[in-house]
Amino acid sequence: MCGESVRTYRYRLHPPGFPAFERCIALVWCPGCRIYESGLVRVPAGEALFDALAPLAADARERLLRKEAALVDRLDGLQRLGGPDRPGGTAHRGGAAVRR
Numbered sequence: 001m002c003g004e005s006v007r008t009y010r011y012r013l014h015p016p017g018f019p020a021f022e023r024c025i026a027l028v029w030c031p032g033c034r035i036y037e038s039g040l041v042r043v044p045a046g047e048a049l050f051d052a053l054a055p056l057a058a059d060a061r062e063r064l065l066r067k068e069a070a071l072v073d074r075l076d077g078l079q080r081l082g083g084p085d086r087p088g089g090t091a092h093r094g095g096a097a098v099r100r
């Protein structure tokens with residue numbers, strides 16, 4: 001119940017053209033409490049997702065994607081996380097930071 005704005009980042013698991021392209025991982029976390037959760041979400045193929053890891057070398061990128069806690073740490077330091085899919089932000093109230 002820290003009242004911080006919950007942050008969200010979504011990324012694709014599969015390259016374009018892959019049948020499961022629309023299946024993405026959504027990470028949601030509270031920067032105040034460091035609570036995070038992840039879940040599978042569907043993002044239409046036509047929707048471009050901001051790739052926060054694009055500047056990283058392939059191996060660094062893979063390391064982060066294998067370890068969600070490290071990924072959240074990294075993302076939390078970034079100003080820009082992509083689409084405002086929660087306009088105005090959702091303040092963290094209650095136990096878990098995420099609603100799937």
Ligand SMILES: [Zn+2]
Pocket residue numbers: 001002003004030031032033034092
């Ligand atoms: Zn919190």
